[in-house]
Amino acid sequence: MxxxxxxxxxxTPDMFVDDWRPRSAQAPRDDGDDTPFEPLLLALEAELANMLGLRVAVHPGRGIPPGAPDVALDLGGLLATIRLGGDPGRALPHLTGITTARHARQIGEALLPVAHRLWPAGSRRPALVVDVIVSLADGGSVVGSIRLPAPAEPVPLVPxxxxxxxxxxxxxxxxxxxxxxxxxxxxxxxxxxxxxxxxxxxxxxxxxxxxxxxxxxxxxxxxxxxxxxxxxxxxxxxxxxxx
CATH class of the missing domain: 2.30.330.10 (SpoA-like)
Incomplete structure (x- = not known):
């Protein structure tokens, strides 16, 4: 030979990756922490899929601008729409105010224990930002970012x-x-x-x-x-x- x-x-079509987008200019600088977060991301996917009843993909985020909410209001509007019996394809807009913000806060409260339970030992990140893509039945999607703070006390390293x-x-x-x-x-x-x-x-x-x-x-x-x-x-x- x-x-x-x-x-x-x-x-195959399902093997093509999503369009890559550069980090936002307002995103915090990368701290160089390459601790693996994959098990945590998979657990967040499962928790969100169970909460929404839809197919969910969770990826490492590109940062959230200063002053933005920890959970995207678009995701809160989607959860509110589902719980009120509405069509997910026509989710409540974030302009509805208190209802959307309250459901967005409930998403963060449900995910925070999962994040703290699986937070990688030795990670130096003060918070984890993830991008969430929720696929709808009509082929559309709802996209939003979530910021989860690190545990108050880091998980001790196992010698x-x-x-x-x-x-x-x-x-x-x-x-x-x-x-x-x-x-x-x-x-x-x-x-x-x-x-x-x-x-x-x-x-x-x-x-x-x-x-x-x-x-x-x-x-x-x-x-x-x-x-x-x-x-x-x-x-x-x-x-x-x-x-």
Whole structure:
């Protein structure tokens, strides 16, 4: 095998990501805290879906302008409409005042215990801002942001425990780089579904663990048609910034 051919395929419609938008100029600066919040975001999705009875998506937010409410009034209007037996597709506008604000506050009160229960240990964020997208039956959506303050007392970090010899029995997923080639941008400009892009296979494929190269491997076919990478030599060499 002297060449590796990669055929591009168009993803299914549900695999396309939402349009990305840059952070608001009024949003607070990123504090560099990369603590994983994914379990918390999934729990917020489930809680909101149960409260509204609709499909909900929760994503990390881009910030809320100073002085804005902690829960978007559009979400409060949607909850008020549902509880009053109205059509979610024609939610109460936020200009209705007290009713909308009260239901928006109830959303925040329901989500705050979930956020505090699953707040990642060691996070330095004073608050978490999420963007909520509620999908309606008619194909429309209601979008709003929610700001949840951090717990008053952060969850204590659990000290690490040495695994000893048990660490050798842990499953470990490694990444093998099949090809690594620098190509001019002009070769990728006609990129489209069905286009075949040729790559030269690395004779000694590096095996990567995080930002480190730990070994070299060779590709060999299996009887069932799959391929396996067999380690041919060990070679520890950091290739990134993480230690």
């Amino acid at each position: 002297s060449q590796l051919l990669i055929r591009t395929e168009a993803p 690490p425990r040495a695994l000893g010899a048990a660490a050798f029995d842990l499953p470990l997923r490694l990444c093998v780089r099949l090809a690594d080639e620098v190509v001019p941008l002009s070769r990728l400009l006609p990129l489209q579904p069905g286009l075949v892009v040729g790559f030269n296979i690395c004779p000694d494929m590096p095996v990567l663990l995080g930002d480190h190269r730990v070994a070299f491997a060779a590709l060999s076919p299996l009887p069932d048609g799959r391929q396996q990478a067999s380690i041919t030599s060990l070679d520890l060499n950091p290739t990134g910034e993480r230690a």
